Amino acid sequence: MLIEQSAYTNRWRRVSPAAKGLFSLCGLVAAFAAATPATACGIAAVLWAVTVLGAGIPPGRYLRVAAPALLFLFVSTMSLAVSLRIGGSAGDVSLRLAQTGYAKVAQVCGRSLGGLAALLFLALTTPLIDIIALLRRLKTPEVLLDIMVLCYRTLFVFSETVHDTITAQSARLGYATARLTIRSLGGLVANITVQVWQRSQALYLAAMARNNDGPLRFIEHTYPNSARDVCIALSGGTLLVALSMVII
DSSP, rough: OHHHHHHHHHHHTTTTTTHHHHHHHHHHHHHHHHSHHHHHHHHHHHHHHIIIIOOOOOOOHHHHHHHHHHHHHHHHHHHHHHHEEEEESSOOOEEEEOOOOOHHHHHHHHHHHHHHHHHHHHHHHHHHHHHHHHHHTTTOOHHHHHHHHHHHHHHHHHHHHHHHHHHHHHHTTTTHHHHHHHHHHHHHHHHHHHHHHHOOOOOHHHHTTTOSSSSSOOOOOOOHHHHOOOOOOHHHHHHHHHHHHHOO
């Protein structure tokens, strides 16, 4: 739960979610408006600096959160840059550079990095509860928000169950050897599958017991300096978009 730890402990925890959401949106626009790959990577670097240096997110934690997305981006970029060729009668298989060219591949990679940095800024500085409250004010369908709330709650239940199960297995030396490790992992997967199924059924019965009447509500935080925060975010975001369109 590195994202939640960062969202609740960063320097900008008390900054209005509307301001952070607006700046993140401007970052996305700037990344896709960049004319060259270098400009897009520069936008990503600026957003990284704002997140790490401004909000105080540790660089190591930032990289750990971004690692799965960066791995996916690397694989996707390689699939665009390299094509697989299968021979006709001989059945030879060979790899060759795609005809799309390096420029387009670099442009896609740079824009993706900028978009990832913009989304990570919002995710690492704003708790999901505040994001859901912001989406509710933007008239997002309540069904989608309810699904987000249930998934958010289930993640923590799932994480706690995995931690408790691994602790219990380790106390019985369930990971002492390779054979016991495989057996313990199999038991862990089976136990988690059953528990997730049972908890989902319990949530469904609870919703049916209240006739599924109305959305899921929670207490929202108040931000007294919301107008000031939005003005600062709008100024910074506008400058970022302008720089992405001017710098070539």
